Amino acid sequence: MASAASPTRPAESATSLETIQRELTAFARRARATAARMHPELSLVAYTILAHLEEQQGCRATDLAAHYLLDKSTVSRQVAALERDGFLERRTDPTDHRVQVLHLAPRGVRSLAAARVRRQETFKERLAAWDPADLARFADYLVRYNADAAAHP
Amino acid sequence: MASAASPTRPAESATSLETIQRELTAFARRARATAARMHPELSLVAYTILAHLEEQQGCRATDLAAHYLLDKSTVSRQVAALERDGFLERRTDPTDHRVQVLHLAPRGVRSLAAARVRRQETFKERLAAWDPADLARFADYLVRYNADAAAHP
DNA sequence: TGATATCGTTGCACTCTACAACCCTCCTGG
DNA sequence: CCAGGAGGGTTGTAGAGTGCAACGATATCA
Numbered sequence A, B: 001m002a003s004a005a006s007p008t009r010p011a012e013s014a015t016s017l018e019t020i021q022r023e024l025t026a027f028a029r030r031a032r033a034t035a036a037r038m039h040p041e042l043s044l045v046a047y048t049i050l051a052h053l054e055e056q057q058g059c060r061a062t063d064l065a066a067h068y069l070l071d072k073s074t075v076s077r078q079v080a081a082l083e084r085d086g087f088l089e090r091r092t093d094p095t096d097h098r099v100q101v102l103h104l105a106p107r108g109v110r111s112l113a114a115a116r117v118r119r120q121e122t123f124k125e126r127l128a129a130w131d132p133a134d135l136a137r138f139a140d141y142l143v144r145y146n147a148d149a150a151a152h153p
Numbered sequence C: 001t002g003a004t005a006t007c008g009t010t011g012c013a014c015t016c017t018a019c020a021a022c023c024c025t026c027c028t029g030g
Numbered sequence D: 001c002c003a004g005g006a007g008g009g010t011t012g013t014a015g016a017g018t019g020c021a022a023c024g025a026t027a028t029c030a
Helices: A010-038 A044-056 A061-068 A072-084 A106-126 A132-151 B010-038 B044-056 B061-068 B072-084 B106-126 B132-151
Strands: A088-092 A100-104 B088-092 B100-104
Touching: A010 A044, A010 A106, A010 B010, A010 B044, A010 B132, A044 A061, A044 A072, A044 A088, A044 A100, A044 A106, A044 B010, A061 A072, A061 A100, A072 A088, A100 A106, A106 B132, A132 B010, A132 B106, A132 B132, B010 B044, B010 B106, B044 B061, B044 B072, B044 B088, B044 B100, B044 B106, B061 B072, B061 B100, B072 B088, B100 B106
Parallel strands: none
Antiparallel strands: A088 A100, B088 B100
16 A cells, blocks of 8 residues: 555546545544644644634634534634633624624634644654655645535535 | 646645645544435444444454544444444354454445445545546555554554 | 453543524615 | 615534443453
């Protein structure tokens, strides 16, 4: 399972599909526990929300829900907990008082940075033996797969 | 994000790592809901357990826990529910009365087959536009990644 | 035979999640 | 102008999934 490219006779497509299914679900099962080990302070969802906030320079709870296919009530509770613990802050949009724009609070910035370092270390160690070209291709495949998954729900 | 391979200057490895992290966690968040949509009768964990049982021709609950990094109590409850609903059966090992070997029951075989068909259809549609060579490479990468993840916990 | 290890179950607590009902604010058509 | 609908967000409720700790039963070994 080490080498990158395999022969690709048409008959093998079905096998690839099975493998992709099995390996993706295997990963999914472990993701939560892995996240908990890497950064106990931030759950997988919390980390995701904070990272999104940093990347987007702030956004609304509804955006988070839409982007991550979560119910708005779920996001609401997550955000409430993150605000209570000082990871983020809400700023009511002055032009539309229905809207609360979420921004990272100082503690959120710090925790996110620390968590990112831990994640980087783990992934770096984990993927140390990979050729950079393979890493890049793998990343591309994942992006493409998630895009396809979003398009075919 | 459509084309497969990207340029791979060394400086891009860090970006690839970030992308891989982000896309894998994005997938993980959606996996449970996706499974529920594809086969409402079997949760993601239930499907996984039954598939493992089929593949291994029966195994112990402890094996499942070790393989999927779950607490034995979690597996115990999952197995109890699956037995209650007729998806699997337990057979006490005659040579070691502590051990219960789990096997698929007829209903488990049927449900697993149906779920597999639904999953195949979904994935086939989802990945229809992919070149078989890309599929094969993607599958290889996933296998390799999960192996590395298991080796560096 | 007694100490130790293994397999599994159960009590407990917690997180994550969706759905439904609700409130508040905004917008638009009569 | 204002009534009704739409959008953003919260809360009540319920259920799945999970881990930890304590326990009982069985097996193994000194």
